Amino acid sequence: MDSRIPLTRDVVFIGGGHAHALVLRRWGMAPLPGARLTLIDPNPRAPYTGMLPGYVAGHYPREALDIDLVRLARFAGARLVQGRAVGLDRVAQRVTVEGRGEIAYDLLSIDIGITSDMADLPGFSDHGIAAKPLGPFAARWAGFVEDVAQGRTAPQIAVIGAGVAGVELALAMHHRLAQVTDRAPQVVVLDAAKGLQGTGSGTRRALCRAMVKAGVELREDMSPSEVTAQGAVLADGGLIEAGLVVGAAGARPWGWLARTDLPLQDGFIKVDETLRVVDDSNIFAAGDCAHLTHAPRPKAGVYAVRAAPVLYDNLCAGLTGGAMRSYRPQRDFLKLVSLGGKQAVADKGGIGLRLPGMWRWKDWIDRRFMEKFRSLPEMPVPDLPQKVAEGVRAEVSDHPVICGGCGAKVGPGALSDLLESLPHVERPDVIGLPGDDAGVLDLGGQRQVLSTDHLRGFILDPWRMARIAANHALGDVWAMGAEPQAALVNIVLPRMSERLQRRTLAEIMEAAGQVMAGAGAEIIGGHTTQGAEMTLGFTVTGLCEGAPIGVAGARPGDVLILTKPIGTGVILAAEMAGRADGEVVMGALRVMDRSLAAEARALGRAHAMTDVTGFGLAGHVLAICKASGCGAELVLADVPLLDGAGALLADGRRSSLHAANAAYAEALMGMGGDRGAPEYEALFDPQTAGGLLAAMAPEDADAALSALRDEGIAAVRIGRVTDEPPGLTLV
Incomplete structure (x- = not known):
């Protein structure tokens, strides 16, 4: 844009x-x-x-x-x-x-x-399934086929509706069940009137012959009065036994x-x-x-x-x-109706034809349509000017697109060198915790945590971006064992009219307000501006009842616990390039959108803790090691990955911050691990709104993991703290 x-x-x-x-x-x-x-x-x-x-x-x-x-x-x-x-x-x-x-x-x-749901039919919502929408039906069908194949369910089906769609489905279901079980499938099609209305006589004859040949039974002038766990109950009290009752009666x-x-x-x-x-x-x-x-x-x-x-x-x-x-x-169009196996009948203008090659024709038409969305055209990237400064081409070659989220951050090596060079001012009310992202202020004996963070937009939805950015910013407060208190919001919007500005700001503030209120924090102000793209950030404070938890404090023998799977960086990078599966992307967004409040409560006895963000899991483990003067061992097989992240890493996908994270961490890592393997490369993947990483005594870790399981959070042990010099060993 x-x-x-x-x-x-x-x-x-x-x-x-x-x-x-x-x-x-x-x-x-x-x-x-x-x-x-x-x-x-x-x-x-x-x-x-x-x-x-x-x-x-x-x-x-x-x-x-x-x-x-x-x-x-x-x-x-x-x-x-x-x-x-x-x-x-x-x-x-x-x-x-x-x-x-x-x-x-x-x-x-x-x-x-449309839907073919039959909510007005007693019992259908509990025991039946509509053929449309397709998603729920496809999941139910896959489960039913598996149950039949394993002998847990009889291959008995009732289809309500004997239009072309219902008959076509019935033939397809019979064909599939015959492939997975030795028992003869029993498929019954019910219709309150005559079946296959609106089709040509030739098409009707072809479909009826196909049903007779397959053993699919058509019952006309008959409709169920109820659906139960046993099947379809008829108006006369009869029962058509079925483990699956499918609604395909008309367009609703x-x-x-x-x-x-x-x-x-x-x-x-x-x-x-x-x-x-x-x-x-x-x-x-x-x-x-x-x-x-x-x-x-x-x-x-x-x-x-x-x-x-x-x-x-x-x-x-x-x-x-x-x-x-x-x-x-x-006025009319060609309908190609499949007959269960790889055969089809053509219907147009009241005439039905069943000729060799009809299925291949239908298959070609369907695949050609879907190919429009499988191979979306590559939009050209503007060429660089003929003359550019030295190093520009190499930089663009390495990182054609800067990632969003934490993948857009500056590498850990450059940042740590800069922080160490800053002048130091002695203030008794400022408590410096080595290596931490957040600061701690002593306000008359009350410890207040102060942190700030922002994210370059990685999705175009400001509402969801705001939720993730808010949870991400709160991560530092929770990681230090503090209770969120207040927040300032900083918003950069792409150029837009005032009306769209108001709409966008309303969505951002509604979403951010929900997250902050849920965490117990109040949004007390902020700033907005327009720029080249959306960027959202929050400055947050929190209050500590006891001593804040920093990255320093880990002890040899401590267990390392991680509360969220990793892989958001590579998933977001692939999504920006149009190369990530939609289910994988949405799964990652749901994980990023999850609050860390429950984790923070369960891990309150941690000796050291941080949230895993831009520097990757390896970088954050090393931050604990350096601040605590200890080493660490990670069991690579125990590190959880988000669904799809491993496949993307194996395919060579990387976030733009990945290489800098790897260069920083590998200087302090032993030779363990299969370099280049997805599980190894995931250690350097920059995380956005990642989980908490805690070092805890083994007995406290057991209690924390149990408490997190009760909350439905799949936190895991990923390693331990050792008495070696600061560094990371892979087991």
Whole structure:
């Protein structure tokens, strides 16, 4: 983003449906300067429903279905808000996100698909599973297949709904179960009316033949009155025994839409030919959640795909005052329906054809669509000027992009040399603790801890950035055994209009206020400015009842405890490059967002303690060693890594601070460990909002670990303090 161009308009997308995914991809290739994008979705991945039957049948792995919304959002320059939209205020132009609060918009687009949930059917919510949304269904299906394969569950399924989707799923499920068990699968499809309505006669015949051949039973004019743990109970009291009851009966709108004042048709959002809501020029809708008032069509993904270019153009027109395009959907389209195995039938215009090669054709179409999101175009990096100062090319080659978070910090060697050269002033009220990031003031016998920290933005979501930055800054207070007291906030915003400044500051202060209040601290002031990018920092104070815990004080024989897994640096570096899995990124953000208050309470008897941040685990262990005059042993196999971090390190990914951390630490390390191995390299990975590292007597460590387990915190022993000279040995 060009820092000279201010952000002036907020475009918010609710849902990661097919239309939105294609719009975001196109936006990444042709962004509109001045527009700030937000994508709201409860999941970091959006499934492509066209490949669902193939996944259920075992032809595709689960990951083949997923559009990685984290990568896509980064490519489009959008922030991803992981949450579920539950409300809309059209007057205030705000979306309510469950567990998050309100997000303002200038233009809003909704593409949330449909659900096949049957909440009105007694027992379904407890014992059944809807085929849509795909995420929960896919997880439930994988567990059911495993239970059948292990003989824990009988291969019995009831599918409610005999439309094309229900029959296609039934055939796929039968095919898969037949591969994992010797018992004959029993799959029953129920429909309150006639099955396979809306399909051509040839298609119906082909699907019915496939069901008969597979042994899938179709029961028409029959619907369940209840779902129990034993299966589907029929209106006449009969029972269809099933370990899995799947709802696939029709397209149902999401219930929260009915609680808004949006104009609806049977629960779906009414839009005109430009895809704008019929009575609101600031809101668009596309995909299955939209009702095309000018050209009603059945619910099908092809319409969302075809609508995407029109939606992109009209959003740009809405932001620039340009002319709107009309969306004219085709009257009919080719449907390729899979038959369980690698066979398919084609349906169009009332005619069904089953010919050799239909499955390969469907597979090619689906894979080509997904490839659009697997291989996002590499955006060119501006070339350096022809003439640059000596050393510029080498520096840029080593670090093409400076990481966000603690990966952007200055290396530990340069900082420690600078601190040692500062003049010393004798003040009785300032207590110097060697090697600590925080200072301690003696105010009439009351010990007050004082610390400051800030983070270069590593995600585009100011709300989540503020939460992580606040917890990160509080880490020094908690590490010294103090209770948080007060905070000052320092905010640098990228250039934006005053209206967006107010919106952004409101999100930051709400999030920071939640964290500080939860820690018992009051935000008492702060400063704001505009700059090239977002940077958030806090100056924090805390009060100590007893002596503060510093990095000095570790004793030979002490146990080393770590309260969070490591790997945030490499994950954030890979995410910035668009090379990290979305689930991995979101998992790391959840860990960074976790308060250290419970850990600090449990580790209150530590002899030495620090929070693990920019200098990496090895650097912080060595800080304790140098200040305490001791050595340390780390059991490399016991050091926990965040999910995905090891694979990224093995792939050669590194944070921009990694090399400086390694150079500093390796000078004080023995020759143990497999240099280059992911577990070894993780020791130098800079952490953002990392866990606490404590040196404790063995008996106190046992009690602390037990207390942390009771809090649901997986803290671990990673080594011990030795009577060797300051240094680090790997075991």
